[in-house]
Amino acid sequence: WGNVGHETIGSVSIRSFISSETTSFVQTSLGSTYNESLGVAATWADTVKYETAYEYSKPYHFIDAEDSPLSDSCSVELSRDCGDEGCIISAIQNYTERLMETSLSATQRQEALKFVTHFLGDISQPLHVENYEVGGNDIDATCDGKSTNLHAVWDTGMLVKSVDANYDNDVQTYAAELVTRIKTGEYKSLASGWVTCITDSALDGTSCPLVWAKEANAYDCSTVFDYTKGDDLCETSYYTTAIPIIDLQLAKSGYRLAKWLDTMAL
Numbered sequence: 668w669g670n671v672g673h674e675t676i677g678s679v680s681i682r683s684f685i686s687s688e689t690t691s692f693v694q695t696s697l698g699s700t701y702n703e704s705l706g707v708a709a710t711w712a713d714t715v716k717y718e719t720a721y722e723y724s725k726p727y728h729f730i731d732a733e734d735s736p737l738s739d740s741c742s743v744e745l746s747r748d749c750g751d752e753g754c755i756i757s758a759i760q761n762y763t764e765r766l767m768e769t770s771l772s773a774t775q776r777q778e779a780l781k782f783v784t785h786f787l788g789d790i791s792q793p794l795h796v797e798n799y800e801v802g803g804n805d806i807d808a809t810c811d812g813k814s815t816n817l818h819a820v821w822d823t824g825m826l827v828k829s830v831d832a833n834y835d836n837d838v839q840t841y842a843a844e845l846v847t848r849i850k851t852g853e854y855k856s857l858a859s860g861w862v863t864c865i866t867d868s869a870l871d872g873t874s875c876p877l878v879w880a881k882e883a884n885a886y887d888c889s890t891v892f893d894y895t896k897g898d899d900l901c902e903t904s905y906y907t908t909a910i911p912i913i914d915l916q917l918a919k920s921g922y923r924l925a926k927w928l929d930t931m932a933l
């Protein structure tokens with residue numbers, strides 16, 4: 668996801684789902700640099716990945732699932748898809764462990780918090796859990812008349828258009844709407860199922876990230892590559908089909924992040 672997606676996820680988490688104890692830890696850890704806000708800190712990982720010092724973290728934003736989405740065969744396998752350089756699943760495991768490690772410095776734990784927050788976001792983007800055409804980066808696409816690629820249409824193009832058109836271009840208004848859907852609306856009956864894999868013992872391993880990656884990856888078979896070449900993807904049924912999926916995936920990521928952090932008992 669781009670900045671709007673990550674800010675939305677951080678905001679959904681912090682707006683009422685995180686316990687007061689976790690909120691205190693998060694606020695103290697992030698401090699005034701990030702306005703004590705997970706929404707602000709959520710985009711940090713994207714700004715540093717272009718710096719030489721953090722180049723190692725680039726592969727942590729995705730997993731190149733070597734499945735066959737065009738043949739309706741979607742799958743994610745850790746042994747097949749997570750290379751030696753690491754991937755989003757191993758990164759979530761590592762930075763979750765570091766966030767809970769009280770012997771690390773406050774700076775190291777803050778960095779772990781920023782990475783965990785960001786990667787729990789990216790793992791819900793279907794093209795961050797797909798190898799085909801470099802996660803869609805190599806597929807030319809058009810969004811509202813602008814030439815771009817399929818990956819960017821999902822990261823930012825359709826989402827930015829929707830937030831602009833439906834939420835007055837305001838991420839906080841959008842996040843509040845997703846929270847309302849979780850609390851009283853169409854996501855209410857689903858939300859508990861979003862976090863069933865999150866237990867004390869799951870924090871140590873890759874089981875939850877693998878479940879989340881597979882769930883997002885399934886959209887690569889059902890929806891993501893189902894477009895007509897040459898269509899403007901932000902002005903057709905492709906867009907109206909994608910927006911409910913994007914809303915759902917961002918709401919899930921935010922709700923899961925809250926539960927994941929709470930379970931750590933930071």
Ligand code: DCM
Pocket residue numbers: 668669670713714717728822823
């Ligand atoms: N981005 C950035 N600087 C760049 C290019 C992209 O900060 N030169 C950020 C904004 C994009 C996001 O990265 O929306 C996309 O990152 P990813 O492709 O990892 O989701």
Ligand code: DCM
Pocket residue numbers: 761775778
């Ligand atoms: N790192 C890690 N595991 C370690 C040591 C470091 O994952 N055993 C990661 C954490 C940071 C980066 O490497 O993202 C640099 O860590 P540091 O600045 O703590 O050396």
Ligand code: DCM
Pocket residue numbers: 668728729730731794795796797798801802804818822
């Ligand atoms: N990306 C991905 N899978 C890959 C390579 C990149 O999901 N195999 C993502 C990371 C960024 C976007 O695509 O969100 C653009 O990548 P880059 O910044 O490396 O051009």
Ligand code: ZN
Pocket residue numbers: 668669792795818822
């Ligand atoms: Zn992306």
Ligand code: ZN
Pocket residue numbers: 668712713728785789
């Ligand atoms: Zn990212």
